[in-house]
Amino acid sequence: MNKNDIIINTSKLTKYYGKQLGIEDVNLEVKRGEVFGYLGPNGSGKTTTIRVLLDFIRPTRGSAMVFDLEARQSSVEIHRRVGYLNGELALWENMTGEDLLKYLGNLRGGLDWKYVKELAARFQCDLPRRIQGLSLGNKQKLGLLQAFMHKPELLILDEPTNGLDPLMQHQFYDLLTETKKEGRTVFLSSHILPEVEKVCDRVGIIRQGKLVTVETIEKLKSHSVRKLEIHFARTIPKDKFVNVPGVLDIIVQDSSLTCTVVGSLDALVKAAAQFEVINIISHEPALEEIFLTYYNEGINHVK
Amino acid sequence: MLNNIFLKTLRDQSRSLLMWGTYLVALAVLMALFFPTISHMTAFNQYLSQLPAGMKEMFGSGIVDYTSPTGYFSTELFSMMVPLLLLVFGIGFGANAIAGDEEKGTLGFLLASPLPRWRVVVAKFGVMTLGMVLLGLFFWAGLGITVLAMHINISLLKLAEATLGAGLLALVFGSLSFLSGCIKGNKGMSMGIASGLAVLTYLLNTLGGLVNGLKDYRFLSPFYHYLEPDTLNNGLSPLHILVLSGLIIVFFAFSIPAFVRRDITR
Numbered sequence: 001m002n003k004n005d006i007i008i009n010t011s012k013l014t015k016y017y018g019k020q021l022g023i024e025d026v027n028l029e030v031k032r033g034e035v036f037g038y039l040g041p042n043g044s045g046k047t048t049t050i051r052v053l054l055d056f057i058r059p060t061r062g063s064a065m066v067f068d069l070e071a072r073q074s075s076v077e078i079h080r081r082v083g084y085l086n087g088e089l090a091l092w093e094n095m096t097g098e099d100l101l102k103y104l105g106n107l108r109g110g111l112d113w114k115y116v117k118e119l120a121a122r123f124q125c126d127l128p129r130r131i132q133g134l135s136l137g138n139k140q141k142l143g144l145l146q147a148f149m150h151k152p153e154l155l156i157l158d159e160p161t162n163g164l165d166p167l168m169q170h171q172f173y174d175l176l177t178e179t180k181k182e183g184r185t186v187f188l189s190s191h192i193l194p195e196v197e198k199v200c201d202r203v204g205i206i207r208q209g210k211l212v213t214v215e216t217i218e219k220l221k222s223h224s225v226r227k228l229e230i231h232f233a234r235t236i237p238k239d240k241f242v243n244v245p246g247v248l249d250i251i252v253q254d255s256s257l258t259c260t261v262v263g264s265l266d267a268l269v270k271a272a273a274q275f276e277v278i279n280i281i282s283h284e285p286a287l288e289e290i291f292l293t294y295y296n297e298g299i300n301h302v303k
Numbered sequence: 304m305l306n307n308i309f310l311k312t313l314r315d316q317s318r319s320l321l322m323w324g325t326y327l328v329a330l331a332v333l334m335a336l337f338f339p340t341i342s343h344m345t346a347f348n349q350y351l352s353q354l355p356a357g358m359k360e361m362f363g364s365g366i367v368d369y370t371s372p373t374g375y376f377s378t379e380l381f382s383m384m385v386p387l388l389l390l391v392f393g394i395g396f397g398a399n400a401i402a403g404d405e406e407k408g409t410l411g412f413l414l415a416s417p418l419p420r421w422r423v424v425v426a427k428f429g430v431m432t433l434g435m436v437l438l439g440l441f442f443w444a445g446l447g448i449t450v451l452a453m454h455i456n457i458s459l460l461k462l463a464e465a466t467l468g469a470g471l472l473a474l475v476f477g478s479l480s481f482l483s484g485c486i487k488g489n490k491g492m493s494m495g496i497a498s499g500l501a502v503l504t505y506l507l508n509t510l511g512g513l514v515n516g517l518k519d520y521r522f523l524s525p526f527y528h529y530l531e532p533d534t535l536n537n538g539l540s541p542l543h544i545l546v547l548s549g550l551i552i553v554f555f556a557f558s559i560p561a562f563v564r565r566d567i568t569r
Binding site for chain 2: 017051054055056057058075076077079080082084086088089090091092094099102103104106107108109146
């Protein structure tokens with residue numbers, strides 16, 4: 001692959017805050033035109049990584065390159081080509097949304113205001129209103145706008161859907177798709193698995209400062225873990241389910257069955273179809289469960 | 304007003320500047336209006352001459368003749384009130400400049416812009432300096448106009464020189480507070496350090512005039528370099544001005560690497 005097609009490249013990137021670990025030996029490679037999800041629970045080191053990429057903080061060791069430029073030496077050039085959304089968004093409350101965008105645009109040497117208006121209309125932003133009176137979701141929309149408004153080559157978005165209602169989330173996902181189609185790159189952090197599954201091509205999972213794995217979404221889904229609850233019309237025999245591939249922790253109580261499913265649901269659904277099914281309840285896996293799979297199953301089975 | 308960090312910061316400060324400016328002008332006008340009354344009360348001088356040395360020191364060294372224009376304005380404005388007001392403004396602004404944005408979480412916008420970090424420091428420091436100049440001008444103009452209108456016999460140039468001295472003194476502590484914000488990013492701490500040192504060095508200078516052992520250390524206090532020349536009577540003393548300006552420049556110069564090198568985690 002051409003060097004120019006690697007947009008973010010970190011090697012053994014490590015950051016300690018005093019003695020406290022931020023991230024350790026993170027090796028990331030994000031390619032041009034992909035949407036890369038950076039998944040991890042709060043406090044796992046997502047924001048630390050992002051802040052090193054933007055030269056807000058300096059690594060203890062290791063290297064961080066963006067557009068094949070060294071993050072610290074070329075921070076101004078990198079910032080020119082990056083749109084960034086802060087994870088804990090705070091705005092100057094005494095400004096209007098319009099003033100905020102104009103100001104940040106001016107710091108970038110001017111904007112295509114027509115495009116800003118277009119984005120604002122898409123996200124139903126009330127630009128003339130003072131930020132002080134805006135809801136969390138409306139502030140977040142302004143945060144997204146300022147990240148996208150100069151059509152940057154790379155978007156670094158820290159928890160971009162914080163506080164967005166579902167309609168706006170979809171608007172945002174659409175925008176991501178368009179961005180990708182234009183050959184631009186998105187690096188987004190999240191602690192919500194379904195969101196990452198929906199929009200990302202590849203996912204890096206970080207936990208306690210260490211990058212656990214980088215996988216395509218298909219692969220991630222193939223060992224995703226789900227808790228499933230099936231209610232039947234009548235009492236069912238447990239032994240019909242015990243040998244179904246990918247099904248673990250089976251508990252049968254009269255007419256209901258609970259179990260954990262790894263990967264595809266197909267086999268289980270087919271086994272259940274022999275009986276009269278009243279209801280299937282699926283619990284989205286918590287992030288921690290995924291990590292457990294990576295630590296237990298991952299280490300035992302996959303490797 | 305949204306073209307760059309300098310103008311945006313100035314815009315944010317415009318209300319506060321207007322407020323401080325009004326206070327200072329009001330103070331100047333009121334004090335000048337009182338002068339004719341005081342100038343006839345010659346008994347004041349007798350009373351003052353009987354004060355213990357310590358008390359005299361507290362009123363400032365300019366107090367030779369309270370009923371003369373220079374004695375009166377030295378005591379009432381330049382020995383305490385004006386530097387105090389400018390100090391509070393300076394320390395507050397200095398603490399807020401970098402650390403304020405950092406604590407609010409809005410500093411990230413500036414850092415993510417395609418500007419080198421030192422530009423943020425220079426722009427904010429520039430606004431603090433300009434703000435101080437504006438407040439000094441407000442005050443001087445207010446005082447000058449009133450003095451002229453009332454035919455009080457005092458040199459406008461000397462008033463300007465004394466105001467400049469007070470502004471420099473305030474900027475010393477303002478830039479110290481600014482520097483501390485650049486080093487630690489903690490607004491409360493910056494204010495605490497700068498105002499704490501202001502109080503300590505003020506006491507050092509005042510007590511230094513009384514206590515023999517402290518006399519040799521008075522030069523360490525910025526207040527000494529502001530008060531000692533008795534500017535309203537003698538005009539500016541270049542050496543003392545140089546010391547105050549030097550401190551400001553040093554604090555400013557250290558602010559840049561302190562901020563450029565630091566990890567910004569908020």
